[in-house]
Amino acid sequence: MIHTNKPMPELLKYWEQQGQLTALDRHFAVEMAKMHNTSDPFFIFICALLSKQLSNQNSCLVLDQIEHSNPMNESPRQCVINIQPTELVSALLSFTAISQFNKETKAQTPLVIDGNRLYLQRYHQFETQVSDVLTRLSRPTLEVKKEKLKQQLSLVFPPNNLEGIDWQKIAAATAITKQLAVITGGPGTGKTTTVTKLLLLLLLNQKLTIRLVAPTGKAAARLSESIKASKIRLAKQLSFEADNIDLSVIKEIPEEASTAHRLLGVIPDSHRFRFNKDNPLRLDLLIVDEASMVDLPMMHKLLTALPEHARLILLGDQDQLASVEAGAVLADICAGLQDPTSKEQPWRMRYSAQQAHLLSELTETQLTGFIDDKTPFGDSLCMLQHSHRFKGDAGIGLLATAVNQSDLSKVLGVWQQNYDELAWLGHGIISANKQENIGLVTLINQSVEYYRPYLQLIQQLKVAYTVGMGEGDEAAIGIIDKFNDYRLLCSSRAGDYGVEGINQQMADILTKRKLIDAKQEFYLGRPIIIKSNDYNLGLFNGDIGIILQDSAQPKRLMVHFIKADGSVLKVLPARLPKHETCFAMTVHKSQGSEFERVALVLQPKPSQAQWQLLTKELVYTAITRAKSHFSCLGSRQVFEHAVEHATKRASGLGEKLWN
């Protein structure tokens, strides 16, 4: 069945040395074999492969793609599998650790086969339960008073000057008529605006306990701010409608958002949460923002803790990078809307005739072109398509769209237009004498100027403290906001062009220019990103803070963070959980954040592992973090490779939801 040139455990070690497997993958395979009393090389091999898939954020191993996902594709071949695809499942089922999934008799084995996918039992459970809850929520169509709702919808979503369908209005009607609504769209397409309006419509008709969550503290803080701003805009918009609508209800729209962890109630030193299937959350409506960042295990925890009657609204951009951990839940949810036949319009809504009719009636729109009765799941989805943030003819929006469509000639066309919003810093121009990469030197020098303003504020505050005039937390918030005007984003961590190298170069040059003094570990002005959760301190992976003087005791340095509710959290540097400097951060970690200016750094010569990270989602996510300027240091070959490669994560969720 499997032929190798050395014993399998040795081969796994060899692959580990080659960087094809991690130590964890090897240990998992060897331990599984021990626990199940087998030394069968095929079993050990399959276990290592499954673990490798999970390390690469896949939820499962697709059995007919074993050839693609294994490390044996090298030359010369160390390992040859000699088995017919039709016999693969029965061969796997001969091992006591593997069984076939059966809805009636729950699997007792650690590995489970479902269709042509092999899962770790836990991940299979996550996937089936997430699919079950989403399917259950998508089924019922809720009773509404049609005439009243129609009037309210037309007040809150008045006719606009955009051509075509008002998808925001459709999304609101979807969320009011369905227990589950998934509202997706790129940056600035009005997800928050729509949610604020639909919350008003819901609250006008019933009392609801509503909770807002996001995957990270930063994203939760942004959601709170967006909702606040959106409420003010809505009150202004409706100020002449006081006779038709009770405007005081706008005040009832909740603004406070928390992290998903916090909502679920962290139990210190435990993987379990206070709220779960047996102790459901006390709410009527849960809104999850930045849903593309929510991984499969977390989505599972949220959905199983949802009370039966509750409504769920998921918001996010399905084109962004998938979650850091396993799964691509939002992309799987939206998978059924993909229309591969059209490059210009790669997505298409799919409503049942009944739902299309109801939405058409409520919103006074014709949705006849979107009827597809294959599955009712499409009834819960709505995609917003028009960005109100990026001007249609400006650089950032055009570049983001072209990258998202993997349309290389369009991408190059945008770069050639020399938009003010965009700058390309090519690698490869090396100065004759110093062997310097001119592109990198330019980027580092520019970055000094973009970080200078926040560092100058710190210096001003230092002077103010010496004369007893510090402004306390307000000043800290101002400094952190200024720091967030600019960010260097890297595609990878290691090397001169990764987060580590760029951070070091920034610390060196800022020290040289006397803007910081990076000789000590915890220096004034050092930006810090948290790399693990510390529930006791209330700090979470991805939180960003800056070392500043403590207003209460200016001689003491404290790391200052802005919490989701806008208040300042101060932590002694020595108490910080795992962290690093953050002049530069990975694109992954930047999700859920926005900056005025963004500079993306791509490796000039990526390693084999780094090539795999270079996808269109990575570039799209980096571009769409920028509000007013995006620059890129990269080589054309690397940039083009990324644009042409989309992330593919193995998962059975899309199939479960849509078939």
Ligand SMILES: Nc1ncnc2c1ncn2[C@@H]1O[C@H](COP(=O)(O)OP(=O)(O)OP(=O)(O)O)[C@@H](O)[C@H]1O
């Ligand atoms: N229908 C509309 N007409 C005009 N402007 C709009 C409309 N909808 C949203 N906007 C404006 O577009 C901007 C972005 O809206 P909003 O914050 O709701 O988008 P979003 O999709 O939530 O963005 P993000 O990517 O930040 O999550 C806001 O300034 C808002 O006022």
